[in-house]
Amino acid sequence: MQAASSSPSLIGRYRWRICAVLFLATTINYIDRNVFSFTMLDTTFRHQMLGIPLDVPLTDADLALFKEKMSFLDSIFKYCYAFGFLLAGYMIDRIGIRRGYATSIGGWSVAAVLHGLVHSVPGMAWARGLLGVGEAGNFPAAIKTVSEWFPKKERSFATGIFNAGANVGIILTAICVPFIISHWGWRASFIVTGAIGVFVLFWWLAVYRKPEEHPKLGAAELAYIRQDGPADSEVRVKWSELIKYRATWAFAIPKFMTDAIWWFYLTWLPTFFNENAKFATKLDLKQVGLPFLIIYLVSDGGSVFFGWLATKFIGMGWSVNKARKTTMLICAICVVPIVFASMTSSISVAIALIALATAAHQGWSANLFTTVSDQFPRRAVGSVVGIGGLMGGLGGALLAAKVGFIINTGGYVPLFAIAGGAYLSALLVMQLLSPKLAAVELKTA
Secondary structure, three states: OHHHHOOHHHHOOHHHHHHHHHHHHHHHHHHHHHHHHHHOOOHHHHHHHHOOOOOOOOOHHHHHHHHHHHHHHHHHHHHHHHHHHHHHHHHHHHHOHHHHHHHHHHHHHHHHHHHOOOOOHHHHHHHHHHHHHHHOOHHHHHHHHHHHHOOHHHHHHHHHHHHHHHHHHHHHHHHHHHHHHHHHOHHHHHHHHHHOHHHHHHHHHHHOOOHHHOOOOOHHHHHHHOOOOOOOOOOOOOHHHHOOOHHHHHHHHHHHHHHHHHHHHHHHHHHHHHHOOOOOOOOOOOOOHHHHHHHHHHHHHHHHHHHHHHHHHHHOOOOHHHHHHHHHHHHHHHHHHHHHHHOOOOHHHHHHHHHHHHHHHHHHHHHHHHHHHHHOOHHHHHHHHHHHHHHHHHHHHHHHHHHHHHHHHHOOHHHHHHHHHHHHHHHHHHHHHOOOOOOOOOOOO
């Protein structure tokens, strides 16, 4: 199409405003889910979750039991997130992105606030479960939005940009939550951060429409967005049909293998810096924010850079298959050295290795998500991402249930060793299942 080759100034940039909303929603999504990992360091929170009076010092046995309980709560969140992901994909493909995403944002914001109102582990388990179900809608909605609003050559870059919101969310959590806890207590940290989602909800409803229906989208930009072909029909695709395709599992199994690693970082890195026996200096709640600022600033850069890199390779004439998988191989190799982060006595070295690994994970994730819209028509993207999210959540939940036990018995080395090898193994699985990232022709009946 002629519009596809026009200069950017003639094409228009409204699609990037949509991407900005996705970025902000993902930022809030990660703030709400990551408050818990910093709250785990608060003495008052530990006492209340263990049912021990505040004036009674916690013993080593109490702290070991606390880790086990936190592993349980973490696994509850991830199991609910996993199955919520599947439900979210189904909902978004059927009621549409606008209403589906709004429902998810509202749901997870309410659940986040509820965390600050509970008084026990069972109450916290309910709040974590509801949060998991609500937050599961973020990525199916965001990925499907990108598939509707961007041509294939820009999708990994757009995904990398909104996916960078995850790191911004973690950074803001690391900066703000310790301050909130120290001044107003751990309950306020959940209530304040959860309430922010209302702003994102109203912005989303104000900004989003389908490209063909949007009054602020020019004809040239619409033609540019649709350069790969017109929008798909809205014929529904059954899950029973989608699971027959190797391409579905080429996305879902790598999600199972690598999402667990990201979840481990999010939940347990504050505790790692607070109590790792190999560190000469340990960081308390007021100090632990600095490593997170460094790690996730670098990680943010990784999300955008590796999303851009695949787009650059495609612009050089590489096939989508070669560009995606070469970028993902680079990401996988960058994660391998993280095993040494659990062996060094230097916090600085550990921060550097973890930052490299998290940056690579975000680049990996941006490209992995984009393989769905590379292979499937838009009408199936939400459901396929939902299936992959289910698998990713299950992988995270299975590891989360054992993290406390592993740390208590073997320290952090086994966990970082698992992280180091997960991505190369996952890429091998993808290559075996989808060697060409070929487009899938779905049945319509």
